Amino acid sequence: VFPEGSLKVTGIDFLKSQNTRQHHTDGYNIKNLVVRRGQPFHVQVSLNRELRAADKLTLRFGIGENPAKNRGSLLSLKPEREDFNGWKISVVKKNGKECLLSVNSSPNAPVGKYNLHVKTGANIYKPENGVIYLLFNPWCEDDVVYLANEAQRKEYVLNDTGYIYVGTAWSIYDRPWNYGQFEEFVLDACMYLLDKSKLSLADRRDPVNVSRAMSALVNANDDSGVLLGSWSGNYASGTSPMDWIGSVTILQKYYKTKKPVRYGQCWVFAGVLNTVMRCLGVPSRCVSTFNAAHDTEENLRVDIYLNDKGEKLNSLSFDSIWNFHVWNDVWMKRTDLPEGFNGWQAIDSTPQEQSQGLFQCGPCPVKAVREGDVYLPYDSKFVYAEVNADKVYWLVRKVNGKDKYFRLGAETQDIGKNISTKAVGQNRREDITREYKYPEGSKEERMSMERAYSFIRPMGMGPRSGYASTVETLSGSTQPLVPNEPVTKTGLHIGITNTEALHPGNPLEMAITVKTSVPGNWTIDLIGSCQLQYYTGKVQANLGTIKETIKLEGTSEMQIPMKIAPDAYMKTLSSMEGEVLILVTAIAEVKETNDKLTRETSMRFEYPPITVQMPETARLYNDFTCALIFKNKLNVTLENCKLFVEGLGIFKMTTFDQGDIMPGRIMKSEIICTPTRLGEKKIIAKLISDQIKGISTEKGIIITE
Numbered sequence: 182v183f184p185e186g187s188l189k190v191t192g193i194d195f196l197k198s199q200n201t202r203q204h205h206t207d208g209y210n211i212k213n214l215v216v217r218r219g220q221p222f223h224v225q226v227s228l229n230r231e232l233r234a235a236d237k238l239t240l241r242f243g244i245g246e247n248p249a250k251n252r253g254s255l256l257s258l259k260p261e262r263e264d265f266n267g268w269k270i271s272v273v274k275k276n277g278k279e280c281l282l283s284v285n286s287s288p289n290a291p292v293g294k295y296n297l298h299v300k301t302g303a304n305i306y307k308p309e310n311g312v313i314y315l316l317f318n319p320w321c322e323d324d325v326v327y328l329a330n331e332a333q334r335k336e337y338v339l340n341d342t343g344y345i346y347v348g349t350a351w352s353i354y355d356r357p358w359n360y361g362q363f364e365e366f367v368l369d370a371c372m373y374l375l376d377k378s379k380l381s382l383a384d385r386r387d388p389v390n391v392s393r394a395m396s397a398l399v400n401a402n403d404d405s406g407v408l409l410g411s412w413s414g415n416y417a418s419g420t421s422p423m424d425w426i427g428s429v430t431i432l433q434k435y436y437k438t439k440k441p442v443r444y445g446q447c448w449v450f451a452g453v454l455n456t457v458m459r460c461l462g463v464p465s466r467c468v469s470t471f472n473a474a475h476d477t478e479e480n481l482r483v484d485i486y487l488n489d490k491g492e493k494l495n496s497l498s499f500d501s502i503w504n505f506h507v508w509n510d511v512w513m514k515r516t517d518l519p520e521g522f523n524g525w526q527a528i529d530s531t532p533q534e535q536s537q538g539l540f541q542c543g544p545c546p547v548k549a550v551r552e553g554d555v556y557l558p559y560d561s562k563f564v565y566a567e568v569n570a571d572k573v574y575w576l577v578r579k580v581n582g583k584d585k586y587f588r589l590g591a592e593t594q595d596i597g598k599n600i601s602t603k604a605v606g607q608n609r610r611e612d613i614t615r616e617y618k619y620p621e622g623s624k625e626e627r628m629s630m631e632r633a634y635s636f637i638r639p640m641g642m643g644p645r646s647g648y649a650s651t652v653e654t655l656s657g658s659t660q661p662l663v664p665n666e667p668v669t670k671t672g673l674h675i676g677i678t679n680t681e682a683l684h685p686g687n688p689l690e691m692a693i694t695v696k697t698s699v700p701g702n703w704t705i706d707l708i709g710s711c712q713l714q715y716y717t718g719k720v721q722a723n724l725g726t727i728k729e730t731i732k733l734e735g736t737s738e739m740q741i742p743m744k745i746a747p748d749a750y751m752k753t754l755s756s757m758e759g760e761v762l763i764l765v766t767a768i769a770e771v772k773e774t775n776d777k778l779t780r781e782t783s784m785r786f787e788y789p790p791i792t793v794q795m796p797e798t799a800r801l802y803n804d805f806t807c808a809l810i811f812k813n814k815l816n817v818t819l820e821n822c823k824l825f826v827e828g829l830g831i832f833k834m835t836t837f838d839q840g841d842i843m844p845g846r847i848m849k850s851e852i853i854c855t856p857t858r859l860g861e862k863k864i865i866a867k868l869i870s871d872q873i874k875g876i877s878t879e880k881g882i883i884i885t886e
Contacts (some may be wrong), residue, residue: 188236190299190306191278194225195313205320205339208363212310215368217318217462219288223273226280226299232272239300240270240284242313244293245382254382257300258284266290288323291385292316292461294372314368317388317462325514326388328464336605337464337512341829342863342879343455345448346601346610347716349504349762349783350471353599355610357865357879358452358467359427361829362460367429370436371460374398374407388463388513389544392528393559395461397541399454399530401441404539407431407453408445410532412717414758419443421758423875426825426867428456430834446716446759447531451507454530464512468527468613471598473506474570475533476563481570481637483596486577487589487779490726491708491768494577501718502572502596504762504783506531508542510602515546518557522546525616527564536560550617553632565633568597568617574779576768589768589779594621670774672698672736673705677765677782680742685754685786685872686817686844689724689745693767695731696738703733704772709765711745713753714783716760722753751817754786755871761786788873789814791866793880795854801884804853807832809866811848811876818843819870824850826866830858831882842870856884 195214200222201207206215216222224240232238240258248255258270260282267287274281295313299306319328319338328334341362344355361367375385378394385391398406408431409419416422422444425431431442431453445453451467458465474483483500487493508529515522526544536542536559545564549557555565574589597618604611619626674696681690693709707729713722724745731739743765754761766781795807809826813819822839826832831854842848848868856862865879 187304188232188238188301189229189304190226190301191229192227193297193299193306193308193311194227195308195310196223196225199223204318205334206316208339208341209314209368210363210365211314211368213312213314214310215314215316216286217316217320217324218286218290218292219318219321219324221283221285224282224284226282228278228280228301231278232275232280237300237302238280240282241298241300242268242295243298244291244295248296252382286315288318288321289325289386290315291382292391293375293385314372319462319464319512325516326463326512327514328512332606334464336603337466338459338462341459342865343467343603344608344610345452345467345507346469347448347505347507347760348471348785350598351782352785353469353471353601353610354785355603356448356875356877357426357863358448359429359827359829359863359865360452360456360459361427361429361432362456364429364433364829366433366436367456368460370407370432371457373436373439374457375461377404387516388511389515389517389526391461392458392463392511392513392526392544393541395454395457396528396530396543397539399450399457400445400532400540402532402540405439405441407435407442408450409441409443410446410450411444412446412715412719412759414715414721416444416758421869422446422449423759423869424823424825424836424867425449425452426827426865426877427829427834428453429827429829432456445531447503447505448507450530451509454509454528458509458511458528466510466602467507468510469505469507469599469601470568470617471505471601472596473503473567474572474596475501475503475506476566476570477534481566481634482573483570484573484575486575486586487766487768488577489708490728491710491766492712492723492726493710493714493720493764493766493781495720497577503718504714504716504760506567510547511544513544515544518546522548522554522557524548529560529564534563536563547616551619551629553629553634553636555633555636562637565637568600569630569633570596572596574768589777592779670699671701671703671771671776672696673769673771673776673778674698675767675769675778675780677767677780679784682787683763683784684788684815686747686751686815688747689750689763691743691745691765691784692740693727693743693765694738694740695733695769696736697733697771698736700735701773705731705733706770706772707731707741707767709741709743709767711743712764712766713750713757714762714764715757716762720764721757721761722750724750747817751872755820757874759874761874786874788876791868791876791878793864793866793878795864795880795882798883798885799854799856801856801859801886804855805882807852807854807864807880809848809850809852811842811868813842813844813846813848815872816844817872819872822848822868822870824848824866824868826850826852826864828854828862828864831856831862831884832864839868856882859884859886
């Protein structure tokens, strides 16, 4: 009765353009079908004859090395029968020998690469490009990464460019960054990392485990991951962390060589981790914290040691305060925790501390940091300390040939300032400090702090254990830190500013302002120092000090100038590779009352801009010219200039050596761009020389049909 014989598949159409549009995956630059979990996609199966009721047709999805049904790594799906793992397929329509099927994966399916085979009776059909990539789905209400707001999904999942905020709390600037999660080989690199993570199939269902594993794999410390960190100042054997302008080159190179790429520092780690998480479909953002504490003993205190001249000493500090630190927030429900900790979770791939034996950090609920619930996984004590530690200043004096330590005072509101990320849908900085902490001095902040202190044992007032025997506190008090230090008896106040623009090659002109606000005659000893330091707080050079005794009466103030000649710092500056800042520290002591006050400010150098000239719009595949222009308005020759340019979908990452640029000279570089993708695109450029540590710029263009 059935002379046609057995049913055979003659072809499969993955209907890529229609499926990827519906799944918001049409950006991925890859031959294969990329879809998101928990949402149906269609495949068109061509058969050697019409499909009948008695025919057996099965779609088999296998994940991993040797897929097997009993391990859950092989899904065998028949139309109209719900499968054991929450997947189902149905026949949408039959048309002669064509059969349109709808496949709906489970909203908690393991993410990864699935191999599709079609079984008809005893025949198995293996299509070419039959590997389907399955990602997390922020558009699906039943997925734990569901994000309700479309503008946020556009920003945190689909935007492939952005800004990373760096600089200092007094002077924040944006560094444009190409995330490039849709570029060639980037998705494959992420899939390689997933395989390398050795996460079980069950663990791949949960973004908590996936994001924790990725925070470990983006650094190379334990697992030959993506990036090797280095803060040495010498990057000759690789690429200086300052030279990157995006994640694409890094991930492509890593995928090609399978060896760690040299070198990264915190914003590079965060930029790459942001790319990886967005690529896998987890909403993600880069978060910068200014004055981030690196508190190695989890005692919520960072000690800073100053010598008699007011210069900061590196050698004694185990802890450090970074001018800025960048990590990531990823969005998810925490089904592993009590109620109330869903939403943003902090993860950090910069290798600072080991967690459970590996250099990984998070996910830590941002709400747990705000509420002081620092017992919750993962690494909430560490993240809490980064934004809440206190800063204690110690003066180190030689007494009879031995170092003695005198406590100068504490700063309780200086750490964890201006927590920043790129605003949704806008090219501006959004301050998210309130998501991480309550307002300083509020009732909620006090309660949160008491809660945190009940889980973290802060030490008493002595300096680090090794020095305890030599402590001589000037006031004789050894109580633990109170939330706010009492106001000094004289209403003493110190301000530090620059009085001229801080251009390399010019004198650094700064001023320390000393104020009193209580009646009386006051004699004040002021010492001030100026140093060059890396953004990690590590001092590289002492540039100069001042020492003055001033007299103030009642409510009055005096400004003491401090000037550093170019010769005192230009040589050091040119030899330092990295994010360099000017640190000014001042200590004032009132003779009559013994009041002491310490203040420090970091400032960054200011540079002339690069301008980009190109049309507002261009047509797809039609070349256009882009000119990059820079005029050296500084008084020094800029040596060994390098220009880095990249535009996703318009211009591949290229480095141009520009040699030396003399004062007053203009550099002009023209590039020819070929747009290969529609929509809003950007050119990002960065200029670096021995004297300037990075001038970034960007310009947008709209590509039309």
